[in-house]
Structure formats: structure tokens, C-alpha cells
Amino acid sequence: MRPLRRRSSASERAKEIEAINCIVSGKNVLITGGAAGLGYAFLNHFLKHGANKIVILDIDAEAGKRIALGIEKSCGEKKVHFIHTDVSNHKQVTEAFKKTSALLETIDIVVNNAGILDERRWEKEIAVNISGMVSTAMLAMQHMRRDTGGHGGILVNVGQHMDIRNTAQLPVYTATKHAIIGLSQSLSDPYHYEKTGVTVITLCAGLTETSMTVDSPNKLLSRVMKADFVKTLEQFSIQTPYVVAQGLMTILRIGESGSIWVIESGRAPYEVYVPNPRTLRRHYKNNFTHVDTKVVGGRAIREVCDSTRTGLMSCA
Ligand SMILES: NC(=O)c1ccc[n+]([C@@H]2O[C@H](COP(=O)([O-])OP(=O)(O)OC[C@H]3O[C@@H](n4cnc5c(N)ncnc54)[C@H](O)[C@@H]3O)[C@@H](O)[C@H]2O)c1
Numbered sequence: 001m002r003p004l005r006r007r008s009s010a011s012e013r014a015k016e017i018e019a020i021n022c023i024v025s026g027k028n029v030l031i032t033g034g035a036a037g038l039g040y041a042f043l044n045h046f047l048k049h050g051a052n053k054i055v056i057l058d059i060d061a062e063a064g065k066r067i068a069l070g071i072e073k074s075c076g077e078k079k080v081h082f083i084h085t086d087v088s089n090h091k092q093v094t095e096a097f098k099k100t101s102a103l104l105e106t107i108d109i110v111v112n113n114a115g116i117l118d119e120r121r122w123e124k125e126i127a128v129n130i131s132g133m134v135s136t137a138m139l140a141m142q143h144m145r146r147d148t149g150g151h152g153g154i155l156v157n158v159g160q161h162m163d164i165r166n167t168a169q170l171p172v173y174t175a176t177k178h179a180i181i182g183l184s185q186s187l188s189d190p191y192h193y194e195k196t197g198v199t200v201i202t203l204c205a206g207l208t209e210t211s212m213t214v215d216s217p218n219k220l221l222s223r224v225m226k227a228d229f230v231k232t233l234e235q236f237s238i239q240t241p242y243v244v245a246q247g248l249m250t251i252l253r254i255g256e257s258g259s260i261w262v263i264e265s266g267r268a269p270y271e272v273y274v275p276n277p278r279t280l281r282r283h284y285k286n287n288f289t290h291v292d293t294k295v296v297g298g299r300a301i302r303e304v305c306d307s308t309r310t311g312l313m314s315c316a
Contacts, residue, residue: 017049020249025050028104030097032056032087032136033114035063037210038158041241042111045249047071047079055100057085057093057136058114087114087132088124097139106151109252110140113158115176117212118219122172129176133157137183137200145196152197154252157184161204161262169220169229181260185274188258199257204272205244206264207236239266 008016029046033039034056046054058064064082071080081103085096100107114136115129137155144153160177167174181202186192188200207213217226217233247263255261261269294301 016250016253019253021049023049023252024109024249026052027108028052028106029054029109029111030057030100030104030107030140031111031113032085032132033058034111035060035067035082037212038205038208038241038244039111039113040067041245042113042248043067043080045245046109047075049249051079053079053081053104055081055083055096055103057083057087057096057100059084059086087136088127090131090135093132093135093139097143101143107140107143107153108151109154109156110136110144111156111158111248112136112140113156115158115212117170117173117216119170119172119221120219122221125172126176129173130179133180134183137187141187141192141196141198144198147195150197152199154199154201155187156248156252157200157202159184159202159204159260161206161264166232166235169225169232171221181274184260185258193257199255201251201255201257202260203244203248203251203269204260204262205239206262207233207238208241208244209238210241213238237265239264 024046027046029051031039031042031046031054034043034054035058039056039058043054043056056064056067061082061084064084068078068080068082072078081100083096083099085092087093097107112133114132116125118125137157140153140155142148144150144155146152157180159180160173162174162177164174184200184202187198193199213233217230220226220229243266244263247261247269251259251261251269255271260272260274262272263269
């Protein structure tokens, strides 16, 4: 029999909420892609835990304005500001950060979330998911960093939890989401952290019910792939954006700079790490590697012969 997961008691839950409130309450937050899906769920959780002001940067002007107005009506004050921004346009993101600074004075938390899945328009996918996320991350560092007058803060980069064996139909999307891990790992290095005081965390969500997921079978490079893609999706259990946002609040409380968190199948967040590349080398039975060093044009070149794999010589 599988051991049952222990349910937390009411007092433990109350303590957890209090601890999250300590981190979030009174903070100013910027969320990209906050007008729908995961970003909108993050927004609601920040409000629930007492954030001071929240700015949404999103390309969907209608939804962004509607959300800001709706929250103003229900709260009786302007808690949420919307700035119409295409994150793939660096100039627009720079302007949006300037406006946010003017509105909020300080930015404490940035959730770098805006992203698309559209393999048919893969140049746009790269522009939003990589250029857009890099722009947002750089500007977040610039505005929050301590060594140039900021107060430090938290940057959350939103990635995707995926098994590399299940990504055959999403080559470009997969590449963009892997890039975010590299970006986060670099920016969270103590080399930066000691100067900036900005904690950089990666949140990798598993399959989540948003319009991105619903539309995804129609956004593949070829229609022929659709049936296989849908079959792959059916292997996973889908979670709600609410659960991911709830998990993000816990991660803000316990996540250290450089940590990578997965939230999948509606469960509590767990931490993963990037393996040491030295441990990844493949070993074959009766493997032998012969290394020769030649000098060509005054430059030393190592020739590696791995006879068990190819029987060919290759340069390394
Ligand atoms: N849905 C999932 O299963 C899932 C899982 C893991 C990670 N993610 C990632 O989470 C993030 C949010 O995805 P989602 O599922 O909530 O998608 P979504 O489509 O529901 O929401 C994305 C939001 O980003 C906005 N947006 C799109 N392009 C933009 C641009 N150029 N500039 C500014 N805003 C833009 C959209 O208008 C929308 O409000 C993405 O980075 C996605 O890759 C999604």
C-alpha cells in the first residue's frame, strides 16, 4: 500500500499563510503576461496575501484594462495598474519598467511569465519566450539591484517542466524553455547575487489548464503531428493555474537564489537541480577512448577516437 500523504493541520496552514504574508504583504509586484492564465492566477494570489501594488505588462489591452478596472471596483482603490506592452519589443519593456518605477517607487518582485506556444510562428515564439524574458530579466535586475541604489528583490522566471522524451512535437518551444533555465542559473550565481541582492528563482510548471494548453494542438509545425501530440498530452494530469499560484507563494517563502522548482499534477512544489555535466558522460561496455594531440598550423588539436561509437576520428 502506498503511504498516504499527511494532511497539514489547520494550525500548520495558518502558520504557512502567515509566513507567506510576511514575504508578500506590502510588496510592489510586476507581472508580465498577467492578463490571463498563470499570470492572472499569480496576480490574485499576490492580492490575497496583501501585496501593495501590482503592475501587469501584457499585450492584451482589453483584458488588462478590464482586470485593473474590476479590481479597482472591488477593492475601492487602484491596486492594479495595466501597461500595454509587447515583451518581445525591448524598447516597450524598457518604457514599461520606467513607468512602473514612477508608479510604484520601488519594485520588489518581478514575475517573468509572458510566453506563447506557436511552433508555426517560431520566430515570434523565440522573440517572446527568449528575447522577451531576457529583456524583462535584465530590466528587473537593473531596477532592483542594490549596488546601483535599488533595494534588492526577487525575480521569478517561469519555465516549463517537461520530460525531454515527450517534446518531439515542440522543438522550438522546448528550446526556449531550456534557455530560461540557463538565464536563471547565470543570473542567480553568487557573482551577481552578492552585488545585486536579487534572488533569482525558476518556477517550472507542469501541464496547466490555460488557453495556451487548450490551443496548443493547433499550433504545431504540421497538422500531421496533432494526433501524436494529443496522445502525449493525455498521459499527463492537468492542473489548475490556482494550484501553481499557490505553489509560487510557498516558493517565494522558501526558495533560495538559483533554486528551480517544479509544480506538476496539482501537487506541492518540489525542488530540482541541474546535474553536474561531468556526471553525464555516457559509458559503453568495452569502451576505450584514444586521444592524440597533433599540431596543425601552430595550434594543438586533440583527436579523439571513440571506437565503440563510430569507429571514426573526430576533433574535440
Ligand atoms: N499552460 C501550461 O501548461 C504551462 C506550463 C508551464 C509553463 N507555462 C508558461 O507559463 C507562462 C504563461 O503561460 P499560460 O499558460 O498562462 O499562457 P496564456 O496564454 O494563458 O497567458 C499568457 C499571457 O501572456 C500574454 N502575452 C503573450 N504574448 C505576449 C507578449 N508578446 N507581450 C506581453 N504579453 C504577452 C497573453 O496576452 C496572456 O495574457 C508562459 O511562459 C508558458 O510558457 C505554461
